[in-house]
Amino acid sequence: xxGQQPSPTDVHPDRTPHTTRPTLxxxxxxxxxxxWLASATAQSVLERGxxxxxAATAGAFVLHVAEPHLNGPGGDLVAVLATAADPSPRxxxxxxxxxxxxxxxxxxxxxxxxxxxxxxxAAAVPGAVDSWLWLLAESGTWELADVLAYAIxxxxxxxxxxxxxxxxxxxxxxxxxxxxxTSYEQWMPGGRVPRAYETLVNPAYARxxxxxxxxxxxxTRTARIGSARHIWRTGFVAATAxxxxxxxxxxxxxxxxxxxxTAADFTDFHPSLESAVTAEFRGTTVAKAGLWSQGPxxxxxxxxxxxxxxxxxxxxxxxxxxxxxxxxKLAMADREAYYGHLxxxxxxxxxxxxxxxxxxxxxxxxxxxxxxxxxxxxxxxVTPYTPPLVTRQHTVRADGEGGVGEPTVQQTGETRGDTCHxxxxxxWGNIISATPSGGWLQSSPAVPGLGFALGTRLQMTWLDxxxxxxxxxxxxPRTTLTPTLLLRDGSPVAALxxxxxxxxxxxxxxxxxxxxxLGMDPQEAIDAPAFHxxxxxxxxxxxxxxxxxxxxxxxxxxxxIGELRARGHDVTVSGPWSQGRLSVVxxxxxSGALQAAANPRGAQGYAAGR
Numbered sequence: 001x002x003g004q005q006p007s008p009t010d011v012h013p014d015r016t017p018h019t020t021r022p023t024l025x026x027x028x029x030x031x032x033x034x035x036w037l038a039s040a041t042a043q044s045v046l047e048r049g050x051x052x053x054x055a056a057t058a059g060a061f062v063l064h065v066a067e068p069h070l071n072g073p074g075g076d077l078v079a080v081l082a083t084a085a086d087p088s089p090r091x092x093x094x095x096x097x098x099x100x101x102x103x104x105x106x107x108x109x110x111x112x113x114x115x116x117x118x119x120x121x122a123a124a125v126p127g128a129v130d131s132w133l134w135l136l137a138e139s140g141t142w143e144l145a146d147v148l149a150y151a152i153x154x155x156x157x158x159x160x161x162x163x164x165x166x167x168x169x170x171x172x173x174x175x176x177x178x179x180x181x182t183s184y185e186q187w188m189p190g191g192r193v194p195r196a197y198e199t200l201v202n203p204a205y206a207r208x209x210x211x212x213x214x215x216x217x218x219x220t221r222t223a224r225i226g227s228a229r230h231i232w233r234t235g236f237v238a239a240t241a242x243x244x245x246x247x248x249x250x251x252x253x254x255x256x257x258x259x260x261x262t263a264a265d266f267t268d269f270h271p272s273l274e275s276a277v278t279a280e281f282r283g284t285t286v287a288k289a290g291l292w293s294q295g296p297x298x299x300x301x302x303x304x305x306x307x308x309x310x311x312x313x314x315x316x317x318x319x320x321x322x323x324x325x326x327x328x329k330l331a332m333a334d335r336e337a338y339y340g341h342l343x344x345x346x347x348x349x350x351x352x353x354x355x356x357x358x359x360x361x362x363x364x365x366x367x368x369x370x371x372x373x374x375x376x377x378x379x380x381x382v383t384p385y386t387p388p389l390v391t392r393q394h395t396v397r398a399d400g401e402g403g404v405g406e407p408t409v410q411q412t413g414e415t416r417g418d419t420c421h422x423x424x425x426x427x428w429g430n431i432i433s434a435t436p437s438g439g440w441l442q443s444s445p446a447v448p449g450l451g452f453a454l455g456t457r458l459q460m461t462w463l464d465x466x467x468x469x470x471x472x473x474x475x476x477p478r479t480t481l482t483p484t485l486l487l488r489d490g491s492p493v494a495a496l497x498x499x500x501x502x503x504x505x506x507x508x509x510x511x512x513x514x515x516x517x518l519g520m521d522p523q524e525a526i527d528a529p530a531f532h533x534x535x536x537x538x539x540x541x542x543x544x545x546x547x548x549x550x551x552x553x554x555x556x557x558x559x560x561i562g563e564l565r566a567r568g569h570d571v572t573v574s575g576p577w578s579q580g581r582l583s584v585v586x587x588x589x590x591s592g593a594l595q596a597a598a599n600p601r602g603a604q605g606y607a608a609g610r
């Protein structure tokens with residue numbers, strides 16, 4: 001595994017970039033994720049003969065246990081992958097849809113003008129578990145029991161409570177004790193918040209996984225996994241979760257509401273494998289999920305930045321930071337105006353217009369020397385949607401840290417910037433980038449007997465029939481989950497991604513500019529000072545924005561920060577290691593050489609491989 005964080009060392013003999021750890025290099029297999037246990041698990045699977053999809057699935061279930069404040073079985077996932085047999089990028093859409101009873105009219109009748117950020121009323125149908133099992137059946141090689149053995153071990157024997165998890169639990173302690181007793185019982189054993197690095201167990205989730213395994217006795221490997229999927233979607237999980245969610249409980253809005261999800265809604269969900277949306281940047285093809293995600297934001301920003309020379313987009317200079325920030329604002333404005341779960345033909349047409357060379361050139365021409373102050377969607381021949389713009393001033397903790405890219409959690413359970421991530425590439429050329437999220441422990445009360453909570457992905461939707469991302473029963477909400485696959489000459493060369501809500505594609509953009517345009521080493525690019533704009537309506541409840549907002553790490557050049565303020569940016573300087581949690585694996589198709597790198601911020605992310 002890669003080494004410890006912030007003790008920079010020079011890793012190149014011909015130049016002196018500062019990195020916290022080396023980029024791993026090898027030829028057998030590589031894994032990188034937001035938690036060392038998931039990376040170690042995935043590498044263990046590769047060492048025992050499993051492929052990248054076996055490894056990613058095993059690592060993902062461990063993330064349920066190791067990072068329960070960032071993802072859970074009641075959540076969702078988006079992955080971009082390619083197989084050794086077929087290098088075409090495909091998107092695994094593990095985003096669950098809105099329940100049948102989740103109508104705009106119902107939420108309005110509850111006295112709500114936004115979907116709450118915590119509470120089961122905001123739950124989309126869980127898609128993560130069924131999607132991972134589908135991938136395992138279709139593209140993996142391992143037995144279900146072997147894949148889940150890692151997560152069962154950690155759920156029964158415990159995981160160390162990372163400091164961020166301890167902070168989240170301390171924040172919601174009163175909510176749990178007063179309003180969510182099942183969560184208090186599960187996550188605060190002994191009647192207190194676990195301290196950092198104490199051991200925390202989840203025997204209820206271990207029992208849930210064992211019941212899924214026992215459902216698959218007999219038949220072929222694929223049939224056994226299919227039986228587990230059937231039990232998840234139609235058996236005890238769906239019935240127990242739906243019955244519990246129907247009990248009124250406290251939501252982040254301050255009111256008590258019952259969820260609308262039913263057991264039948266679980267049955268309705270089916271994972272799908274879709275074609276990726278792509279764009280070119282500096283000779284590399286970038287593959288993303290479609291307009292039901294925020295993935296095309298990255299593609300739009302890249303096509304705009306492709307009109308500038310390398311020095312003008314250098315993320316270490318004031319000019320580069322300004323240019324990148326303004327490109328992101330334009331792309332994010334289009335996200336609010338046009339992205340959503342559109343009909344396939346409509347989505348293809350809208351994406352084609354947003355990514356056309358003529359349009360990107362027009363958008364690039366809007367970037368001036370001063371910070372823009374308005375939300376500026378472009379003209380693509382479709383009436384743009386304008387969301388409510390509620391101003392919120394960005395805040396940073398008293399110690400100067402911005403949360404190392406982890407969720408900002410309020411006492412009500414309201415969360416911003418959730419998520420975890422895992423990347424795997426094997427020696428055969430199978431590769432996957434996956435971003436699991438949702439269903440975190442602070443999203444809604446823990447379901448007794450199951451060991452997890454439902455998610456709140458519906459908070460991504462608007463309670464406005466005119467919005468392309470409106471709440472619609474049976475349709476996926478627009479998601480912030482946005483993994484990335486890179487290709488050259490039709491062959492996959494890298495899988496990468498980051499947690500961070502609305503910041504995910506922003507932090508990935510910095511990595512791509514630094515590696516594809518400036519030639520940085522993967523670990524060097526991850527370690528470099530990061531920033532993001534908050535001048536975009538947030539995807540998380542209560543959907544606020546900060547006009548001209550720009551958050552940047554304290555390690556950035558002071559003169560550059562001063563120049564950015566002079567240009568009109570409202571700059572918040574956060575902790576020196578506070579922005580971004582990106583990880584990546586790479587593969588050279590001609591030689592088979594592999595690489596991996598992971599984020600040092602927060603001392604959780606690690607790469608493993610050989």
